[in-house]
Amino acid sequence: MVTEQSSAASGPGPAYSYTIGYALPPSKVESVIQPSLVSLAAERGMRLVAVDALRPLAEQGPLDLLIHKRYDKPWRAQLEAFSALHPSVPVVDPPAAILRLVDRLAMLDVVSELHPVAVNSAAGAPAAEYCLSVPNQVAVHDAAALASYGADQEDHPLGALRFPLIAKPLAVDGSAGSHAMSLVYRREGLREVQAPVVLQEFVNHGGVLFKVYVVGGRATCVRRRSLPDVPAERLLDLGQDASVPFANISNLPPTADSTAAPGGGADDKGGPICGDNDVEMPPACFVDEVSRGLRRALGLNLFNFDLIRATELDGDGRRRYFIIDINYFPGYAKMPGYETALTDFFSEMLRARPPVDDAHL
Numbered sequence: 001m002v003t004e005q006s007s008a009a010s011g012p013g014p015a016y017s018y019t020i021g022y023a024l025p026p027s028k029v030e031s032v033i034q035p036s037l038v039s040l041a042a043e044r045g046m047r048l049v050a051v052d053a054l055r056p057l058a059e060q061g062p063l064d065l066l067i068h069k070r071y072d073k074p075w076r077a078q079l080e081a082f083s084a085l086h087p088s089v090p091v092v093d094p095p096a097a098i099l100r101l102v103d104r105l106a107m108l109d110v111v112s113e114l115h116p117v118a119v120n121s122a123a124g125a126p127a128a129e130y131c132l133s134v135p136n137q138v139a140v141h142d143a144a145a146l147a148s149y150g151a152d153q154e155d156h157p158l159g160a161l162r163f164p165l166i167a168k169p170l171a172v173d174g175s176a177g178s179h180a181m182s183l184v185y186r187r188e189g190l191r192e193v194q195a196p197v198v199l200q201e202f203v204n205h206g207g208v209l210f211k212v213y214v215v216g217g218r219a220t221c222v223r224r225r226s227l228p229d230v231p232a233e234r235l236l237d238l239g240q241d242a243s244v245p246f247a248n249i250s251n252l253p254p255t256a257d258s259t260a261a262p263g264g265g266a267d268d269k270g271g272p273i274c275g276d277n278d279v280e281m282p283p284a285c286f287v288d289e290v291s292r293g294l295r296r297a298l299g300l301n302l303f304n305f306d307l308i309r310a311t312e313l314d315g316d317g318r319r320r321y322f323i324i325d326i327n328y329f330p331g332y333a334k335m336p337g338y339e340t341a342l343t344d345f346f347s348e349m350l351r352a353r354p355p356v357d358d359a360h361l
Ligand SMILES: Nc1ncnc2c1ncn2[C@@H]1O[C@H](COP(=O)(O)OP(=O)(O)OP(=O)(O)O)[C@@H](O)[C@H]1O
Pocket: 135, 166, 168, 178, 179, 180, 181, 200, 201, 202, 203, 204, 205, 209, 225, 226, 227, 248, 249, 250, 306, 308, 324, 325, 327
């Protein structure tokens, strides 16, 4: 039997049945642990409590569920000891699975593990196929490898890539620097690039990006601003910069009707048409299937991914989608209805616990 929360509040105020610990960086606490989330959780009997990762977990209980965005060694050791002592308290998510997302090359490997996605465009209509992949990319670990790439060197590892390229810092470590990128139009632009870096082919996609927030089994797709398409002439224009730096493009204010997302009419491939500027959203069933596949393959419950749709169809007339980024524990407050999504998920995790009576620290 699961014991009731021994630290339930006494006196006036909400009666808590469960305590959910969170170990998150201060910026994430500020952006996600909003009063609206705290009060909805309280209405459902859940108290959200900050856990200090630098103090022993044993001193900070009792806990019924632990969520976190940390993967340093001492924290991993703490979690292991904690789970050994309290196997029935879910820890969301496993640090080893989160670690896969701190390397921009490794994070996208998972996409090749997904099955091809075929989506029914409408009841009875033939299935429309959506081609999903990642842009061609190469990791460069040192400056010498960048410098050694000369003209007409097709046998060089970079020779397989077609300009324009996006240069992305290889490591994702939560710093502003890990989001500092550049759009490289031609080879000379690589001189400005700092290794270690991932060089990824830029895909023209109409300047709109779809950000899909996953919370357990639920996926919510929102539309964001992205980089505009690059015309072929730009690559040959020696009068313009060979590379241009940028950062945090998808957080720029929207040009029109940003939040977009679900609902609306359907296009000829079953995709809802969205909002004011008629940018078609990816079909909900496609988004759901990809999200489910990623959740399973990554072994993660709390993440988002960035999806773009190429301006050009593929040779078989299919829509071409690319996953370009996956983020652990993203800025959920930017997702409509995130309070409900997160508290529903917490409830599910609490319900799914094994029925033992050591559920607390
Ligand atoms: N291969 C690509 N083709 C076209 N545009 C791209 C590509 N890769 C990235 N972009 C654009 O650059 C932006 C930043 O890239 P990316 O999402 O990889 O960086 P990030 O800093 O990890 O973003 P986030 O803030 O979502 O973590 C994307 O939102 C998109 O607008």
